[in-house]
Amino acid sequence: MVNSIPYQLNKRATIFKECPANLLLPNSVNVTVITNATLTPDPVKANETVTVTGSATLSVNVTKDDLFTFVFFDSNSNDTFIQGVEICNPDCPTNIYPLNLTVQAPIELPSNYSIILAISGNPGPNKVTKACGFASGLSS
Numbered sequence: 001m002v003n004s005i006p007y008q009l010n011k012r013a014t015i016f017k018e019c020p021a022n023l024l025l026p027n028s029v030n031v032t033v034i035t036n037a038t039l040t041p042d043p044v045k046a047n048e049t050v051t052v053t054g055s056a057t058l059s060v061n062v063t064k065d066d067l068f069t070f071v072f073f074d075s076n077s078n079d080t081f082i083q084g085v086e087i088c089n090p091d092c093p094t095n096i097y098p099l100n101l102t103v104q105a106p107i108e109l110p111s112n113y114s115i116i117l118a119i120s121g122n123p124g125p126n127k128v129t130k131a132c133g134f135a136s137g138l139s140s
Contacts, residue, residue: 014039016117016133023116024128030059034117034133037099046109046140052117054099056131061093062119066130069118070103074110081106087119097131109140 018033037054044050052070069084083103097119115138119131 014042014115014135014138016115016135019116019118019128019132019134023118023132023134028129031128032056032058032060032119032131034099034119034131037117037133039115043138043140044105044109044115046105047107048105049102050105051102052099056097056099056119058095058097058119058131060130061095062087062097062130063093063121064088066119066121068097068099068101069116069120070101071116071118072106072109073114073116075112077114080110080113111140113138113140 016033016035016037019031024031034054034056036056037052040051040053041048050070066087067084068087069082071079072081074080081103083101085101087097099117114134114136116128116135117133118128120129
C-alpha cells in the first residue's frame with residue numbers, strides 16, 4: 001500500500017506584461033503597460049464568455065475615437081480573434097480607464113496562445129498607440 005496526500009494543483013493567474021515592440025505603432029510614445037487586469041474564467045475556455053476587468057492609468061488621454069481591444073494570437077502570431085469596443089464615456093478625455101469587457105472566446109482555442117489587451121487611437125490591425133498588456137505561453 002502506498003500512502004498519498006491529496007493535492008490540488010492551482011494554476012497561477014494570467015499575468016500581463018509589456019507588449020512586444022512589433023505590436024506598437026512606430027510613432028507611439030509613452031505607451032502604458034496594462035498589468036492590472038484579471039480574466040474570468042482564468043484560464044480562458046473555448047467558446048465560453050470571458051470577462052476582463054481592471055484599470056489603466058494612461059500617460060496620455062483616452063479620447064472619442066479610441067478602442068479597447070481583446071486579441072487572441074496563436075503560437076505563430078496569427079490573430080485568431082479580435083473584439084473591440086469604443087471606450088469614450090462622458091468623462092472623456094481622461095487618462096484613467098476602467099477595463100471592463102466581456103467577449104465570447106473563440107470556438108476553438110489554439111493549444112498555445114497569447115492574449116493582448118490594447119487601447120489604441122488607431123484602428124489599424126494589431127497596432128497599439130496608448131496602452132497594451134501582453135500575456136503569452138497560455139494553453140487551452
